[in-house]
Amino acid sequence: MNPYIKQLIETKGKLKNSTKEFAQILITELGGLSAVAKLLDMKVPSVIDWKKNGVPGGRIAYLQIVKPDLMCWKQLEEK
Numbered sequence: 001m002n003p004y005i006k007q008l009i010e011t012k013g014k015l016k017n018s019t020k021e022f023a024q025i026l027i028t029e030l031g032g033l034s035a036v037a038k039l040l041d042m043k044v045p046s047v048i049d050w051k052k053n054g055v056p057g058g059r060i061a062y063l064q065i066v067k068p069d070l071m072c073w074k075q076l077e078e079k
Contacts, residue, residue, distance in 0.1 A: 017053060017054035017055060017056055018050075018055040018060055018076075019054055020050075020051060020052065020054055022054065022075060023050040023051055023055045024051060025072045025075070026050075026055060026063070026070070026072050027050065027051070029070050030063075030067065030070070033047050033048060039066075040059065
């Protein structure tokens with residue numbers, strides 16, 4: 001089982017946010033602010049907030065399920 005998904009289950013959805021740096025890498029790899037907002041049915045300003053506050057843990061777990069082949073996931077595994 002994916003470690004982030006396991007942690008999501010164990011913490012009842014209360015995962016820690018990513019770093020701002022990881023958020024930027026993830027947004028870039030997913031194709032930019034608009035692409036991420038469309039993928040997650042969000043507004044662009046909400047995705048922009050990720051650059052300031054990091055990606056919410058629940059969003060990371062979801063994205064790992066729908067986009068498992070992203071290179072950025074390797075950075076999370078290394079930590």
